[in-house]
Each structure stands twice: as structure tokens, then as C-alpha cells.
Amino acid sequence: MRRSIATVCLSGSLEDKLYACADAGFDGVEVFEPDLVVSDRSPEEIRALADRLGLTLDLYQPFRDFEGVPEALLEDNLRRARERFGAMERLGVRTVLVCSNVATATDGSDAVAVAQLRRLGDLAARHGIRVAYEALAWGRFVDDYRHAWRIVAEADHEAVGVCLDSFHILARGHDPAGIEEIPGEKIFFVQLADAPALTMDVLSWSRHHRLFPGEGAWDLGRFVAHVARAGYGGPLSLEVFNDVFRQADTRRTAEHALRSLVWLEDRAARLPGSPPHLRRIADVDEPLGFDYVEVKAEDTGQVEAMLEQLGMTFRGQHRTKPVRLWSSGRARIVLNEQHARDEAPHLAGIGLQVADAAAGVERARALAVRPAVRRTQAGEHAMAGVVAPSGIEVFLDDRPPGDEPAWVDEFRHGHDDAGRRPGAVTAVDHVNVSHGRDAHDEAVLFCTSVLGLRTPPATEAAGPQGLVRSQVVRSASGSVRLSLNVSPPGVSHPEHVALSCDDVVALVRRARERGLRQIPVPDNYYDDLRARWGLDEKTLATLRDHQLLFDRSAAGEFWHFYTPRLGNLCLELVQRVGGYDVYATDNTPVLLAAQDRLDHDRGATVPGR
Incomplete structure (x- = not known):
């Protein structure tokens, strides 16, 4: 199906938006009337620009507060429509969005709405224009798409049909299955938006908190499948009101938006009974595990010292690059000093073990994800990679589970025996990635659409400098977990790599003997543990x-500690006991406050990249 987007989704001028949409790969756009009003280009110039860029102008919107009004006001509304239709003819747009009346309607009878929409249809037909009537979720008398369709069906006018908007339908909890009862030729337009599950007035929810498909709580794949089964063959168009998107980089948001639409059509195409004209892209299975974590800096010496204190094994330097490998069990840390002038330690990349790397790369290409390119010498193992929204490079390696990756041989420094000792690091448990608020939703979509990960509910933690929002994305088995964090504006909390072990007490004892420092935990925390969990004095004394920090769930326990930051990175050591499978979010404020005290005590600005 053709892919379109409303210009209201993007920042910038109308011309900027058209260029960005064309570059991203959209087929067409909805022209949001205020974008045209403030433009210094004439409608004819906008039309010519769209033609040059290969974009169709699919919809002109919105036309508000038309039906259910007294006769005198109706005449004025028809005058307004006549003027708008003139502008649409100059633009070359043939469909107008008419929203159900929210402000001026005084008569809620369907008969009045039917008669008045017929008159609008007569006027539109004389201009070669179609009217797409949409039930707004906060409409005064019409707030249900099924009600809007009954009015359109009764109007029985060739120029009057419905517009179906996923937000207005799903925000009200209406069942979209009824869409299949509407003849496809009477569905004039389809608008799509996702949204988080919020409890608030629907108007504010709509105007500020819509999301691109795949980033919210709704099953939009099923929605699109209903539309397709009804016989609709027009554009699938994004209409997303969101304060972040309208302030973000125009081109990046357009690319992000198209990715969501490609993912959504693929998701709908996979549902039973979906029509064949819905396009699918390459299959992707969720990752099987972490292959490695890469840390980059001009000087990684301090990180190496910390890994040695934790008992990990140095596997040697790469034979052609200033890159070193440390490992223990299935945990592999790559330290990269290549092209890192003036950079403090930071998370630069992750490797993921997958069943089919070629299919993963093909899917990423279909989703217009930027490839990560690294030079390899003859005889070196080549892996395919992509760049995540945070800038981290993600490389895919398809090797049998349990096998050591082929690229390890390029370091040539013997075998790892650290992971066999009791209390040793055994694997990468999870990786914490930080990014700005404007990249968060894009990052979630990247992880779900490209990597095939799942999203449990998001959480928030209070730190000394404001709330930190965290969204975990993970494989079903828990072999891959990424925590996507958004810090308050102007605050740089370190990213961290969490390493698992089977005896964290033994590990920390040996690490301390080698000089390891930890994030200090206040005594008040342990008093609180006693109150919360009723721990015995011996366990409290050990903690x-x-x-050590502690958490408990119905399935088991979680023991862990953090190292101080090095640059923009710290390490976490964790032990999961029993079936514990969450992340001790109640301990996050303790970590944030302790890190803040250490940063303040150092009296230095937090190092960046």
C-alpha cells in the first residue's frame, strides 16, 4: 500500500517537510492547513515542488465544525468550504478531511448531519473533490467511527466517505473489527497513530502523546488488517501529534516515521487472512544472546584495570587494530582505542548472536536503518552491522549456540579460563543505553522492529536531578536485555554493562583484594531493606x-553492586537467584544518588564523549 504522512508530524517549513518525506521514501503527504498558511510559497509552487520530488498530495486537513449547525452558520461553513476547495484545486489535492463538530453543533440528529453533508458533497463534487468524514474522539455528537459511517451511508453521496483514524477509534476503546462492514470504496482515507496507555482526557492525549506505530500500547497490525480486508486500497498515512517530534530534526523524524510504517505493514501482512497486497519484509528471530560489548576511548587502561580486578581474562590485542579483548565465560568485552582521540570511555557497540545474520541485515535495509561499516583485513571475520538511534553500532553474528565466535581467533592470546572459577563472571546480563528524549521512541522502535525484541512496561526512577525514564527491551528468554534510559535534560548519567555471576559475594571479596572500588551504599538503605523484606541480621550484615544491593520477587532474589563511573561508563555485577527476572528498579534511586555524590566529590564536570 502507498505510504503517506501528515506534515503536522514534522518540524520545519512546509518545503523542509516535503524534502524530508521524499528523502525518507514516502509516496505522499497530507497537507496540514497551518503549514500552507504560514508558507511563503504559493499553492502552485508547493504542488510543483511535490511533483519534482515524486510526492503526491493526498489529503488537505483539517476542515472543522461543519455539521449539526443552524442554517445561517451552515451557509458560512459552505462559504469556508468553497474557499478551501479553491486552494485545494491549486494544490492538486482531491480529498479533504472533515472532522466531526466539536464546538458549534447545536443539533445532534443524524438527519441534520446527513442533509448538511449532502450539501457539502454537492459543493465538493463540483470541484472534483471528495469529503472524508472523521469521527473525533471528543466530537460533540459524533465520536464513534461506526456512527460516522451510518451518517455517511445515509447521505449516500459519491463525494462523501469516511476517514478512519486509529487514535480516535482505539482511544475510545471501540472495536475496529466493524471496519470490515464498511465498503472499501467508501473508506476515503486511513490515518494511523499509536499511543501509550495513559489515563487522561482524550484531547490532551491526542494532541501531545501520540506515537508512531510500534511505540505504544495498541495492536495497530490488527487495525490495518481490518482496513485491508474491507477492501481499502488508498494510502496508509501517519498523523502523529507529539511535542518531541515537532521539535526534532525533520529528516531524522521522517526516516523514523517511514520505518514505523514499513514495520506496521509487515506486521499486518503476517496476520491470518490478511490480503496479499500488504507487503512483508524479511523475517527476524529474536537474538540468541550477547556476542560482545564494545567500550571505546582514547585510553582504555582504567577499564582494563577494572576488568582485571573483576577476574576477567586478557585475551590479547587484535592483530591489526588497537583493540583488545577481555573475557570470562560467555562475557566478552572489546576495548577499542581506534579513532577515539579525546574520547572518554563509553559504550560504542554490542554484538548479538542471531540465527540468520543475512536475514537480519535484509530486514534492517528494508526498514531504512543506516548500516555500520568497518574495514576488515584479509582473513578477518566480517560481520554485518547497523547503527542504532543512540549511535551505538550493533553487529550480528550467526554462530551455533555455545560456540566461541570465529573473530576471537584474531586476538591470539590463549583460552579463557576465568569463567570456570566459582564466583567468576559468566555472561553479559544486560546493557544500559542512555539517549536524549528526542531519540527514545525511535530507539524503542529500532529494538522491536529491527532486532525483534519485546517491551515490558516502562518504569521511572527519581534521582537527585530529576526523573529517569527506563524502557527495557528483551528477548523472551532473557538472554538479551537492553535498558533504554532517558535522563533529565542536561544530566549525563553513565551507561552501564551488567555482568552476571553465580556468587557475587565471592566475586566482590576477590575484586576488593585486587583494589576494586564500588559505589558506596548508605546505611539508611540497609535499614530500609530490613523494613521492606524482613531480612535476618546475618543476611543484612553480608549485604x-x-x-551490595538487594531485591526480591515472587520468583527469586537479586544481589548486585556497581562500580564508579569511568568516563560515561560503569559496570554492574549481578547474581540472579531462582527465577528472578526483573531489574530492581527500587534500587535505581540509590544508585543515582550515590553516583551524584561521587561526581560532586570529584569536583569535576562529568566527562563526555
Whole structure:
């Protein structure tokens, strides 16, 4: 199906938006009337620009507060429509969006709405224009798409049909299955938006908190499948009101938007009974595990010292690059000093073990994700990679589970025996990635659409400098977990790599003997543990003496600690006991406050990249 987007989704001038939409790969756009009003280009110039860019102008919107009004006001509304139709003819747009009346309607009878829409249809037909009537979720008398369709069906006018908007339908909890009862030729336009599950007035929810498909709580794949089964063959168009998107980079948002639409059509195409004209892209299975984590800096010496304190094994330097490998069990940390002038330690990349790397790359290409390119010498193992929204490079390696990757041989420094000792690091448990608020939704979509990960509910934690929002994305098995964090504006919390072990007490004892420092935990925290969990004095003493944090769920326990930051990175050591499968979010404020105290005590600005 053709892919379109409303210009209201993007920042910038109308011309900027058209260029961005064309570059991203959209087929057409909805022209939001205020974008035209403030433009210094004539409608004819906008039309010519769209033609040159290969874009169709699919919809002119919105036309508000038309039906259900007294006769005198109706005449004025028809005058307004006549003027708008003139502008549409100059633009070359043949469909107008008419929203159900929210402000001026005084008569809620369907008969009045039917008669008045017929008159609008007569006027539109004389200009070669179609009217797409949409039930707004906060419409005064019409707030249900099924009600809007009954009015359109009764009007029985060739120039009057319905517009179906996923937000207005799903925000009210209406069942979209009824869409299949509407003849496809009477569905004049389809608008799509996702949204988080919020409890608030629907108007504010709509105007500020819509999301692109795949980023919210709704099953839009099923919605699109209903539309397709009804016989609709027009554009699938995004209409997303969101304060972040309308302030973000125009081109990046357009690329992000198209990715969501490609993902959505693929998702709908996979549902039973979906029509064949819905396009599918390459299959992707969720990752099987972490292959490696890459840390980059001009000087990685301090990170190496910390890994040695934790008992990990140095596997040697790469034979052609200033890159070193440390490992223990299935945990592999790559330290990269290549092209890192003036850079403090930071998370630069992750490798993921997958069943089919070629299929993953093909899917990423279909989703217009930027490839990550690295030079390899003859005889070196080549892996395909992509760049995540945060800038981290993600490389895919398809090797049998349990096998050591082929690229490890390029370091030539013997075998890892650290992971066999009791209390040793055994694997990468999860990776915490930080990014700005404007990249968060894009990052979630990247992880779900490209990597095939799942999204449990998001959480928030209070730190000394404001709330930190966290969204975990993970595989079903838990072998891959990424925590996507958004810090308050102007605050730089470190990213961290969490390493798992089977005896965190033994590990921290040996690491301390080698000089490891930990994030200090206040005594008040342990008093709180006693109150919350009723821990015995021996367990509390063990936790306090080793500066360990603790959490418990119905399935098991979680013991962990953090190292101080090095640049923009810290390490977390974790032990999951029993079936514990969450992330001790109640401990996050303790971490944030302790890190803040350490940063303040150092009296230095937090290092960046």
C-alpha cells in the first residue's frame, strides 16, 4: 500500500517537510492547513515542488465544525468550504478531511448531519473533490467511527466517505473489527497513530502523546488488517501529534516515521487472512544472546584495570587494530582505542548472536536503518552491522549456540579460563543505553522492529536531578536485555554493562583484594531493606559489609553492586537467584544518588564523549 504522512508530524517549513518525506521514501503527504498558511510559497509552487520530488498530495486537513449547525452558520461553513476547495484545486489535492463538530453543533440528529453533508458533497463534487468524514474522539455528537459511517451511508453521496483514524477509534476503546462492514470504496482515507496507555482526557492525549506505530500500547497490525480486508486500497498515512517530534530534526523524524510504517505493514501482512497486497519484509528471530560489548576511548587502561580486578581474562590485542579483548565465560568485552582521540570511555557497540545474520541485515535495509561499516583485513571475520538511534553500532553474528565466535581467533592470546572459577563472571546480563528524549521512541522502535525484541512496561526512577525514564527491551528468554534510559535534560548519567555471576559475594571479596572500588551504599538503605523484606541480621550484615544491593520477587532474589563511573561508563555485577527476572528498579534511586555524590566529590564536570 502507498505510504503517506501528515506534515503536522514534522518540524520545519512546509518545503523542509516535503524534502524530508521524499528523502525518507514516502509516496505522499497530507497537507496540514497551518503549514500552507504560514508558507511563503504559493499553492502552485508547493504542488510543483511535490511533483519534482515524486510526492503526491493526498489529503488537505483539517476542515472543522461543519455539521449539526443552524442554517445561517451552515451557509458560512459552505462559504469556508468553497474557499478551501479553491486552494485545494491549486494544490492538486482531491480529498479533504472533515472532522466531526466539536464546538458549534447545536443539533445532534443524524438527519441534520446527513442533509448538511449532502450539501457539502454537492459543493465538493463540483470541484472534483471528495469529503472524508472523521469521527473525533471528543466530537460533540459524533465520536464513534461506526456512527460516522451510518451518517455517511445515509447521505449516500459519491463525494462523501469516511476517514478512519486509529487514535480516535482505539482511544475510545471501540472495536475496529466493524471496519470490515464498511465498503472499501467508501473508506476515503486511513490515518494511523499509536499511543501509550495513559489515563487522561482524550484531547490532551491526542494532541501531545501520540506515537508512531510500534511505540505504544495498541495492536495497530490488527487495525490495518481490518482496513485491508474491507477492501481499502488508498494510502496508509501517519498523523502523529507529539511535542518531541515537532521539535526534532525533520529528516531524522521522517526516516523514523517511514520505518514505523514499513514495520506496521509487515506486521499486518503476517496476520491470518490478511490480503496479499500488504507487503512483508524479511523475517527476524529474536537474538540468541550477547556476542560482545564494545567500550571505546582514547585510553582504555582504567577499564582494563577494572576488568582485571573483576577476574576477567586478557585475551590479547587484535592483530591489526588497537583493540583488545577481555573475557570470562560467555562475557566478552572489546576495548577499542581506534579513532577515539579525546574520547572518554563509553559504550560504542554490542554484538548479538542471531540465527540468520543475512536475514537480519535484509530486514534492517528494508526498514531504512543506516548500516555500520568497518574495514576488515584479509582473513578477518566480517560481520554485518547497523547503527542504532543512540549511535551505538550493533553487529550480528550467526554462530551455533555455545560456540566461541570465529573473530576471537584474531586476538591470539590463549583460552579463557576465568569463567570456570566459582564466583567468576559468566555472561553479559544486560546493557544500559542512555539517549536524549528526542531519540527514545525511535530507539524503542529500532529494538522491536529491527532486532525483534519485546517491551515490558516502562518504569521511572527519581534521582537527585530529576526523573529517569527506563524502557527495557528483551528477548523472551532473557538472554538479551537492553535498558533504554532517558535522563533529565542536561544530566549525563553513565551507561552501564551488567555482568552476571553465580556468587557475587565471592566475586566482590576477590575484586576488593585486587583494589576494586564500588559505589558506596548508605546505611539508611540497609535499614530500609530490613523494613521492606524482613531480612535476618546475618543476611543484612553480608549485604552491608560487601556494599551490595538487594531485591526480591515472587520468583527469586537479586544481589548486585556497581562500580564508579569511568568516563560515561560503569559496570554492574549481578547474581540472579531462582527465577528472578526483573531489574530492581527500587534500587535505581540509590544508585543515582550515590553516583551524584561521587561526581560532586570529584569536583569535576562529568566527562563526555
